[in-house]
Amino acid sequence: MTADTRPLNSWLVKSVLAAGLIIAGNIVATSSILAQEVNVLSHRQPFLIEPLFEAFEAETGIKVNTVFAEVGLVERLAREGRNSPADLIFTVDISRLEEAFRAGVTQPVTSPVLEAAIPVQFRGLNNHWWGLTTRARVIYAAKDRVEPGEITSYEDLADPKWQGRICTRSGSHVYQIGLLSAMIAHRGEEFSRQWLAAVKSNLARRPQGNDRAQVRAVSEGVCDISLGNSYYYGQMLDDPDQRDWALAVNVLFPSLGDTGTHVNVSGMALTLSAPNRDNAIRLMEFLAGDQAQQLYAEDNYEYPIKAGVPWASLLTGLGEFTADDIDLALVAANADAAQRLVNEIGYDE
Amino acid sequence: MIKLGALARTFAVIATALIVAMPVLAVIWVAATPTENIWPHLIETVLPRQIMNTGILMLGNGIGTSLIGLGTAWLVTMCRFPGRRIFEWALLLPMAMPAYVIAFVYTDFLEYAGPVQHGLRALFGWQSARDYWFPEIRSMGGAWIAMSLVLYTYVYMMCRAALLEQSVNVMEASRMLGRGPWRSFSTVVLPLIRPALVVGVILVLMETLNDFGTVDFFAINTLTKGVFTVWLNMGNAGGAAQISLVMLTAVVGLIWLERRARRGRGYIQGATRAKPLPGYLLTGARGWMAAIACAAPIFFGFIMPTFILGRYALTRLSDISSSDYFLYVANSLTLSVSAAFIAVFIALVLAYGVRLHTKTTGFVARLTVGATRLASVGYAIPGAVLALGVLIPFAAFDNALDAKMRDIFGISTGLILSGTIFALIFAYVVRFLAVAFGSVETALGRVSPTMDMAARSLGASPLRTLFFVHMPMIRGSLMAAGILVFVDGMKELPATLILRPFGFETLATHVYQFASAEQLADASLAALTIAASGVLPVILLSRAISATRSPSRKFANSIGRRVTLTPAG
Numbered sequence: 001m002t003a004d005t006r007p008l009n010s011w012l013v014k015s016v017l018a019a020g021l022i023i024a025g026n027i028v029a030t031s032s033i034l035a036q037e038v039n040v041l042s043h044r045q046p047f048l049i050e051p052l053f054e055a056f057e058a059e060t061g062i063k064v065n066t067v068f069a070e071v072g073l074v075e076r077l078a079r080e081g082r083n084s085p086a087d088l089i090f091t092v093d094i095s096r097l098e099e100a101f102r103a104g105v106t107q108p109v110t111s112p113v114l115e116a117a118i119p120v121q122f123r124g125l126n127n128h129w130w131g132l133t134t135r136a137r138v139i140y141a142a143k144d145r146v147e148p149g150e151i152t153s154y155e156d157l158a159d160p161k162w163q164g165r166i167c168t169r170s171g172s173h174v175y176q177i178g179l180l181s182a183m184i185a186h187r188g189e190e191f192s193r194q195w196l197a198a199v200k201s202n203l204a205r206r207p208q209g210n211d212r213a214q215v216r217a218v219s220e221g222v223c224d225i226s227l228g229n230s231y232y233y234g235q236m237l238d239d240p241d242q243r244d245w246a247l248a249v250n251v252l253f254p255s256l257g258d259t260g261t262h263v264n265v266s267g268m269a270l271t272l273s274a275p276n277r278d279n280a281i282r283l284m285e286f287l288a289g290d291q292a293q294q295l296y297a298e299d300n301y302e303y304p305i306k307a308g309v310p311w312a313s314l315l316t317g318l319g320e321f322t323a324d325d326i327d328l329a330l331v332a333a334n335a336d337a338a339q340r341l342v343n344e345i346g347y348d349e
Numbered sequence: 350m351i352k353l354g355a356l357a358r359t360f361a362v363i364a365t366a367l368i369v370a371m372p373v374l375a376v377i378w379v380a381a382t383p384t385e386n387i388w389p390h391l392i393e394t395v396l397p398r399q400i401m402n403t404g405i406l407m408l409g410n411g412i413g414t415s416l417i418g419l420g421t422a423w424l425v426t427m428c429r430f431p432g433r434r435i436f437e438w439a440l441l442l443p444m445a446m447p448a449y450v451i452a453f454v455y456t457d458f459l460e461y462a463g464p465v466q467h468g469l470r471a472l473f474g475w476q477s478a479r480d481y482w483f484p485e486i487r488s489m490g491g492a493w494i495a496m497s498l499v500l501y502t503y504v505y506m507m508c509r510a511a512l513l514e515q516s517v518n519v520m521e522a523s524r525m526l527g528r529g530p531w532r533s534f535s536t537v538v539l540p541l542i543r544p545a546l547v548v549g550v551i552l553v554l555m556e557t558l559n560d561f562g563t564v565d566f567f568a569i570n571t572l573t574k575g576v577f578t579v580w581l582n583m584g585n586a587g588g589a590a591q592i593s594l595v596m597l598t599a600v601v602g603l604i605w606l607e608r609r610a611r612r613g614r615g616y617i618q619g620a621t622r623a624k625p626l627p628g629y630l631l632t633g634a635r636g637w638m639a640a641i642a643c644a645a646p647i648f649f650g651f652i653m654p655t656f657i658l659g660r661y662a663l664t665r666l667s668d669i670s671s672s673d674y675f676l677y678v679a680n681s682l683t684l685s686v687s688a689a690f691i692a693v694f695i696a697l698v699l700a701y702g703v704r705l706h707t708k709t710t711g712f713v714a715r716l717t718v719g720a721t722r723l724a725s726v727g728y729a730i731p732g733a734v735l736a737l738g739v740l741i742p743f744a745a746f747d748n749a750l751d752a753k754m755r756d757i758f759g760i761s762t763g764l765i766l767s768g769t770i771f772a773l774i775f776a777y778v779v780r781f782l783a784v785a786f787g788s789v790e791t792a793l794g795r796v797s798p799t800m801d802m803a804a805r806s807l808g809a810s811p812l813r814t815l816f817f818v819h820m821p822m823i824r825g826s827l828m829a830a831g832i833l834v835f836v837d838g839m840k841e842l843p844a845t846l847i848l849r850p851f852g853f854e855t856l857a858t859h860v861y862q863f864a865s866a867e868q869l870a871d872a873s874l875a876a877l878t879i880a881a882s883g884v885l886p887v888i889l890l891s892r893a894i895s896a897t898r899s900p901s902r903k904f905a906n907s908i909g910r911r912v913t914l915t916p917a918g
Contacts, residue, residue, distance in 0.1 A: 065852030066852060068862055070581075084764070099584055209487070212867065
């Protein structure tokens with residue numbers, strides 16, 4: 001009997017030892033304690049913001065650690081409470097910022113640097129959050145099938161002449177929800193419902209893919225116009241695989257009612273716990289500074305939030321536009337109503 | 350004294366089960382405290398469609414994986430045809446390929462701008478998408494194909510293990526009594542391997558329910574997608590937990606129905622299985638058809654996606670040196686290997702605990718079985734929701750301890766468990782325990798109770814019996830269980846995203862940051878590594894399964910050695 005069990009034991013022992021070694025080595029490797037660091041919970045893909053963090057590290061010697069996820073970050077902050085190691089939360093739209101604020105996991109920041117750089121309309125109540133960049137929700141229209149001036153407002157998307165000619169991503173995506181929330185804020189729920197239903201009936205295909213995938217569909221002739229964030233235009237032109245998609249479309253800045261083009265923000269907030277508070281504020285100020293704002297503009301094709309920072313030349317080429325200057329907190333407050341409309345219309349089906 | 354030992358053992362089993370079940374209990378608690386009641390709105394709007402889509406997806410995946418998994422398992426185990434020995438292990442390869450990667454790769458390959466449609470346009474002179482019809486890859490059909498192509502491996506593995514352990518005598522008896530191969534299969538073999546088939550299909554269905562990546566990519570509005578819109582856009586984590594629990598209940602209901610349907614029927618095999626399986630010799634065209642049937646899922650589920658990814662990865666080889674690629678590999682391995690060992694250990698403890706109680710019906714027995722069932726349902730809950738379930742008890746514990754320490758000693762202990770590798774490993778164990786438990790439980794189920802009786806009447810304690818009788822016998826299945834958890838761990842994404850320490854990346858999270866931006870090329874190298882990391886374990890897995898066929902031979906050999914060595918010594 002012992003002879004029979006020996007192979008099992010030695011196999012087990014060896015494997016456990018091997019596993020133990022790997023783990024021990026790895027824990028030592030990951031727990032190297034750095035005196036100067038700042039921890040960021042991010043709704044943005046790290047590869048988009050890493051160049052900025054590297055510049056910050058080079059300037060200050062403070063290491064930036066990130067955790068990227070699309071759900072659950074606010075819950076994590078709330079549950080970890082005052083002991084949370086997180087210092088900052090980064091988001092790609094206004095409703096996430098307001099969600100963190102409403103959950104009570106953020107704290108106000110007093111900083112002359114931030115106040116000088118970031119206009120009041122792009123800050124949360126009592127400076128609980130700060131915008132970093134803005135992006136417009138634009139219309140991408142096929143160069144060869146849509147006349148310039150043929151579409152000038154989001155409301156026009158409901159026109160039956162676009163029957164079978166529109167592509168969008170899922171109506172439940174935060175960018176679509178943001179636009180619909182703004183429409184509810186300006187035109188009311190009933191108008192927005194009818195608008196959404198009409199847009200739905202104009203769709204060329206079931207909502208699918210991301211904003212770039214819609215431009216691609218336009219370039220392939222599946223549809224003639226699509227909705228998308230403004231920075232994708234530059235990013236597609238930079239990508240050799242996607243350049244042709246962007247070359248097939250014109251970028252139009254539609255107005256919402258009599259206001260202007262819907263604009264959303266990417267932004268940041270200081271967490272309530274913020275163990276590395278000073279470093280975190282330094283990072284915030286760095287990101288609102290000229291160098292970082294210009295990196296955002298040049299690398300990501302976002303609109304800098306700080307006045308006086310030059311736009312990427314590509315964006316200058318697209319021209320100035322009037323932005324809807326609605327209070328963004330109002331937009332965030334309508335997110336729930338917007339999602340309900342999307343559900344009621346069955347937009348994604 | 351004996352009574353006390355039994356009590357302590359039972360307590361240990363129940364306590365283990367409850368610790369593992371903690372996240373599920375936490376999800377139940379979140380569901381019980383929602384911010385508002387979302388159901389009236391959901392029922393009026395998207396819910397019926399989401400339930401229907403989820404049902405259709407589960408049905409399609411269940412049928413698809415059963416056909417491919419059982420069919421190929423039957424062919425490689427019971428038939429002889431060209432390439433069979435390679436197919437035996439190669440059929441497990443797609444297991445290492447995450448379904449969302451398959452979805453991604455095939456969309457890239459088959460959509461309008463992909464090489465297939467490009468070629469068709471060039472061939473027929475079509476100008477745009479309006480000139481011809483091509484099946485929509487981002488559809489329910491696409492999801493069936495993408496998911497079945499990787500998930501069938503669970504069914505294949507379970508069925509193959511069960512077929513290998515078949516007593517040849519049963520088949521011989523059936524044939525002798527005049528039944529042909531097909532009738533023997535449907536009336537004798539199929540009922541015998543049904544528990545294994547069911548375990549495989551249930552794993553498939555659970556995986557279908559917790560998958561978000563694939564359905565999101567294919568834009569199919571399922572309940573899982575509903576969970577995320579309610580959570581993200583309606584800010585209602587409670588509502589999200591409620592939908593998750595409804596899905597979970599559906600799976601538990603299915604399991605219950607199946608168990609009820611075969612209640613009272615035992616599936617214990619006779620001990621005589623030394624004879625090699627005979628195998629139907631398939632010659633000529635039939636042999637080649639069998640080979641093609643086995644090659645197809647390997648080709649479409651592994652080789653072709655690997656090839657497409659590989660072409661992209663070649664353009665990104667410099668990433669190996671420039672990024673923290675090897676660190677990601679080490680992180681993925683750390684989590685998956687640890688989770689594999691712990692999950693198998695816990696699965697063994699729980700499955701054996703249940704086995705000790707099969708003959709009793711009292712409150713303790715019910716509690717043991719109930720707690721165990723609860724501990725192994727985490728697989729059916731979307732990973733992000735389960736992560737919330739891990740977050741809650743861990744953070745509560747950490748903060749309570751911290752508060753006490755601050756009160757008494759004036760020092761802060763901070764977060765000891767939350768946001769650590771330990772929390773991640775725990776989450777993996779909870780998520781994948783069902784996989785380990787399924788194989789361990791079925792393996793233990795095939796060990797005849799006469800073994801226990803013999804060992805116990807010879808004076809061995811239950812623990813001794815487990816270590817020296819059961820564990821050597823089900824060694825192959827234990828290893829299989831560990832490998833399954835490992836491979837699943839390498840692919841794990843949603844819980845890792847939420848629970849990981851700062852600056853901690855695994856291969857899967859690295860893939861995801863690019864995949865979520867639909868940047869296939871940047872994701873390709875890490876995705877390929879995930880797939881490659883599964884190759885070796887999968888070969889080991891196949892050998893572990895095959896080993897179930899030969900323990901008696903090994904045993905005979907070892908006896909033979911001892912016999913020959915004795916005179917010399």
